[in-house]
Amino acid sequence: MAHYRLALLGFGNVGQALARLLLQKRAELAERYDLTYSVTAIATGRHGSALDPDGLDLEAALRLLESGENLENLSRELVPSDNFDLIRRCQAQVLFENTPVDHTSGQPAVEHIRQALLAGMEVVTANKGPVVHAYQELSELAREKGLHFLFESTVMDGAPIFSLFRECLPAAQLKGFRGVLNSTSNLILTRMENGGSFEEAVRHAQAIGIAETDPAGDVDGWDAAIKVAALVTVLMGIPLKPGQVEREGIRALTAEQVRAARAEGKRWKLVCSARRKGETVRARVRPEIVASSSTLYNVEGTSSLVEFETDVLGCLSIGETNPGAETTAYGLLADLINALRK
Numbered sequence: 001m002a003h004y005r006l007a008l009l010g011f012g013n014v015g016q017a018l019a020r021l022l023l024q025k026r027a028e029l030a031e032r033y034d035l036t037y038s039v040t041a042i043a044t045g046r047h048g049s050a051l052d053p054d055g056l057d058l059e060a061a062l063r064l065l066e067s068g069e070n071l072e073n074l075s076r077e078l079v080p081s082d083n084f085d086l087i088r089r090c091q092a093q094v095l096f097e098n099t100p101v102d103h104t105s106g107q108p109a110v111e112h113i114r115q116a117l118l119a120g121m122e123v124v125t126a127n128k129g130p131v132v133h134a135y136q137e138l139s140e141l142a143r144e145k146g147l148h149f150l151f152e153s154t155v156m157d158g159a160p161i162f163s164l165f166r167e168c169l170p171a172a173q174l175k176g177f178r179g180v181l182n183s184t185s186n187l188i189l190t191r192m193e194n195g196g197s198f199e200e201a202v203r204h205a206q207a208i209g210i211a212e213t214d215p216a217g218d219v220d221g222w223d224a225a226i227k228v229a230a231l232v233t234v235l236m237g238i239p240l241k242p243g244q245v246e247r248e249g250i251r252a253l254t255a256e257q258v259r260a261a262r263a264e265g266k267r268w269k270l271v272c273s274a275r276r277k278g279e280t281v282r283a284r285v286r287p288e289i290v291a292s293s294s295t296l297y298n299v300e301g302t303s304s305l306v307e308f309e310t311d312v313l314g315c316l317s318i319g320e321t322n323p324g325a326e327t328t329a330y331g332l333l334a335d336l337i338n339a340l341r342k
Helices: 013-024 026-033 058-066 083-089 109-118 128-144 162-168 183-193 198-207 222-236 255-263 325-340
Strands: 002-009 035-043 049-051 094-097 122-125 174-180 266-277 280-291 304-310 314-320
Touching (some): 013 035, 013 325, 026 035, 026 325, 035 058, 049 083, 109 122, 109 128, 122 325, 162 325, 183 198, 222 280, 255 266
Antiparallel strands (some): 035 049
């Protein structure tokens, strides 16, 4: 039975959900995949870091975070001075990079991943920044080292999108896609349909933890744009930055417009799309009215759906219903298993 040492860089909602999932699946990983693990390092943004090459107590780490205490209490070695010091000293074989995304450069996550690969670690991430800003470089480095750089959870949480094309659709060329990919904006529009104002809907999204204090990344379309850029970059093989995506958010939509469309049997959606044009692609994010015949019409609340058009299968749709941190964590776990069993 193989034993692997894991390091968790980023321990927010997703990182903690991953820790709980690892604990829940510990016996199954051993029985089905001959895989055991220990976590040698954890780094947080506000609650310190912990390092122990012999293995940290994950349950204790979760309790400390729940009580607002510092993780340094778990560290049996000198606490890492920063994330790069943690990568150098953690003695891990797998790094989970789940630090906050930077839409404009992908840093410092890109450098975290580069250093981990150079140190011989498999890398799994839910961070979209490295995918859109350094996909080719990091993928080539991983191949050179005989390692993996996997990122299933970057778009639609744990839904198998990247792995579907990588494993199940060989020689299929993606001609275009269309979907609802930002959960927050879709929830806001759904609540506006049901009588709420834009401001009330934003406050609700913030209260349940899916919108930031500054919701601009969602309502102005930046989160959707970076997801479009990731899909185009990886699945179409055309490098695309978020700034190259035509972008219009939902901020200008009024409750009257949203409810009027619904009264006519139609709905406003923040639609993400891309279409191949020879060696280039046109990609955009914008509010659109969709008819009841559209596959996007019944995407409610925080759910998502994307419809792919390929040259061999026609249209193929993948949807998920009301995902959360747990589904994102599952995507990370699936990437771990896929990396290690290969």
